Each structure stands twice: as structure tokens, then as C-alpha cells.
Amino acid sequence: MTSGPAGGPARGTATRPRTAAPRRGRAGERVVGLLWFVLPLVALTGVWAAAVGVTGVPKRIFPQVTDVSAALWNMALSGDLLRHLSASLYRVLVGSVIAIATAIPFGIALGTSRVLSAFFTPLLRFSVALAGIAWIPVATLWLGYGNGAVIFIVWNAMFFALAYNTMLGVRGIPEELLRSARSLGAGPWRMFWEVLLPGALPSVVSGLRIGLGYGWRGLVAAEIIATSAGLGYALFLAQTFYATDVIVASMVVIGVLWLLTDRLLLAPLERNTVLRWGMTGGGH
Numbered sequence: 001m002t003s004g005p006a007g008g009p010a011r012g013t014a015t016r017p018r019t020a021a022p023r024r025g026r027a028g029e030r031v032v033g034l035l036w037f038v039l040p041l042v043a044l045t046g047v048w049a050a051a052v053g054v055t056g057v058p059k060r061i062f063p064q065v066t067d068v069s070a071a072l073w074n075m076a077l078s079g080d081l082l083r084h085l086s087a088s089l090y091r092v093l094v095g096s097v098i099a100i101a102t103a104i105p106f107g108i109a110l111g112t113s114r115v116l117s118a119f120f121t122p123l124l125r126f127s128v129a130l131a132g133i134a135w136i137p138v139a140t141l142w143l144g145y146g147n148g149a150v151i152f153i154v155w156n157a158m159f160f161a162l163a164y165n166t167m168l169g170v171r172g173i174p175e176e177l178l179r180s181a182r183s184l185g186a187g188p189w190r191m192f193w194e195v196l197l198p199g200a201l202p203s204v205v206s207g208l209r210i211g212l213g214y215g216w217r218g219l220v221a222a223e224i225i226a227t228s229a230g231l232g233y234a235l236f237l238a239q240t241f242y243a244t245d246v247i248v249a250s251m252v253v254i255g256v257l258w259l260l261t262d263r264l265l266l267a268p269l270e271r272n273t274v275l276r277w278g279m280t281g282g283g284h
Contacts, residue, residue, distance in 0.1 A: 037263060063245040068252060071245040080234070085253065087229040091147060092219055095154025096212060102155075103162035103211075104204060108196050110163070111170025124164045132157030132218030140226050150222040150230070157218035158211035165207025169200030205273045209266040216258050 049065045059067055075081035110117045135156050139149040173196065181195045197204075223232025231254050238246035 037259075060242055060244055063248055067245040068249045071243070071249040072252070075234075075246070075249065081253070083229055084231050084234045084250075085257075087227070088219060088223065088231045089257075091150045091223075091230070092154055092212075092215060094147075095151045095215060095219075096158060098151070099155045099158035099162055099211065099215070100208070103159045103207075104166050104197070107163040107166025107204075107207075108170050108192065108200065110167040111200065112196065117167060117171075121164075121167075124160055124167075127160045128164065131160045132214055133221045136218075136222050136225055139222070145226045145228075147227070149226040150219060153218040153222040153226075154215040157214040158208075161211040161214060162204070162207040165203045165210070166200055169203025169207075170196055172203065173199035202270075202273050205266075205270045209262070209270055212261070212266065213258070216254070220254060 045065055052062060052064045063071075072081070075084075110120055132153055136149070136153060139152045139156075143149040143152055177195065177199070178191075181191055186195065219230070220232035220235070223230035224236040227233050231250050234250045235247055238244075238250065
């Protein structure tokens with residue numbers, strides 16, 4: 001290699017950007033994160049298989065891993081798995097969209113008004129304890145049996161946690177920022193979209209992560225009572241036929257769905273939102 005003045009590289013010599021090492025580092029972190037995600041599940045499965053094998057517990061009491069795998073395969077072949085899965089995902093999606101559309105504006109309104117906040121905060125705290133499952137009897141009386149009652153339960157389970165976290169997020173916005181936006185002539189809509197919503201977004205995403213967990217639990221409980229399709233209904237139907245393998249298979253599907261939703265959607269959304277809006281300990 002020839003050198004230029006002062007021992008530097010000769011003119012015209014290309015230098016490669018050093019991006020390979022950071023990319024390899026990020027790939028290694030993803031692999032490690034994936035291993036920490038999968039290994040506990042593998043370990044649990046191993047303990048399950050060993051415990052059932054050693055104790056010889058009857059299948060009707062608790063099935064072996066192979067029994068559950070066979071039940072899942074049979075559900076997939078018969079189309080029952082797709083039918084129950086699509087029904088549950090539809091209800092969660094619709095209930096979540098309605099909860100987001102109603103809870104976030106309500107929470108922002110509470111966060112910007114001390115009077116509304118003082119009035120509704122005790123009611124929010126009271127309602128969080130009753131949200132979701134406790135409303136199932138009322139939901140079936142109001143909406144009958146079917147999608148309407150289950151979607152209402154999902155919305156109800158998510159709404160209060162999401163609204164409360166949104167309110168806390170708005171309260172955490174620096175007063176100087178709000179005064180600056182008002183002094184620059186920001187109207188209500190610009191304040192909402194450009195100041196209040198972005199400022200509260202980390203808390204909103206955290207509330208969404210918590211609320212969606214409540215929504216899943218409410219979904220399963222409501223489907224046991226109020227529908228004839230869905231993962232919760234599959235649990236209930238299997239119980240009537242003493243099909244413990246199908247019960248556990250349905251539980252596995254519910255758990256894996258939530259893990260994937262949290263791992264692939266909610267956790268990255270929360271992490272990226274926190275980094276984007278400078279809420280980490282390192283500042284901006």
C-alpha cells in the first residue's frame with residue numbers, strides 16, 4: 001500500500017466503511033435474545049415430559065407432550081384449529097382497535113384537565129379491578145351470545161388500563177413544552193397530534209402492552225360462556241368430553257399466541273417508542 005503525505009493513504013485509495021462488526025454484533029444479540037426466549041420453553045417441555053413419564057399419571061388427568069402434539073395435529077387437520085384461531089384473533093383485533101380509538105383521546109383529555117382528572121381518576125382505579133371478566137354476565141344480557149359480547153369484554157378489559165396510562169403520560173409532559181406550543185399558536189388539533197400524543201406515546205404503548213394482556217384473558221373467559229367458536233370455547237368443549245389433551249393443546253396455542261404478540265409486536269414497539277422519544281436514562 002502506498003502512502004500519501006504524512007504517512008496517510010494515497011489519493012484515490014478507497015476506504016471501506018466499518019459496518020460489518022456492528023451488524024455482526026446486532027445479529028449476535030438477536031441470536032442470544034432468541035435463545036433466552038426459546039430455552040425456558042424447551043426446559044419447561046422437558047420437565048413436563050419427564051414428570052408425566054416418571055409419575056405415569058393417566059392421560060385424563062394430565063396428558064403427555066406427545067398426546068398434546070397429536071391433539072394439535074388433529075385439530076389442524078380437521079380445520080377446528082383454524083376456525084377457533086381466526087375467531088379469537090378477529091375479536092381481539094376489533095376490540096383492540098375500538099379500545100385504542102376511545103381510550104387514548106379520553107386519557108389525553110383527562111391528562112390536560114385537572115378537574116376531569118380529579119373526577120375520573122377514582123372511577124378509573126375502581127373500574128380496573130372490575131374490567132373484563134366481571135362484565136361477562138352484563139355483556140351477555142346487553143348484547144346476547146356471540147361476537148358482540150366478546151368484543152365488548154376485550155374493549156372493556158383494555159380501555160381502563162390504556163386510558164389511565166395515557167393520562168399519566170400526558171401529565172409527564174414538561175409544562176415548558178406545553179407553554180411553548182401554545183405561545184407559538186398551536187390550536188387544539190395541533191396540540192393533540194404534535195405535542196400531547198407524541199409526548200404521551202411511551203406511556204400509551206406501555207398501557208397497550210398491559211391492556212392487551214388483560215384483553216386476552218377477558219377474551220378466553222368470554223368465549224367459554226358467550227360463543228360457539230374460539231380458543232376459549234375449544235377449552236370449554238374439550239372439558240365436556242374429558243379431552244384433557246385438547247384442553248392443554250388449546251392452552252398452549254393461547255400462550256404461544258400471546259408470547260409471539262408480546263415478543264414480536266408489543267415489546268419492539270415499546271422499546272422503539274421509548275428510544276424515539278428520549279425516555280431512556282441516557283437522555284436524548
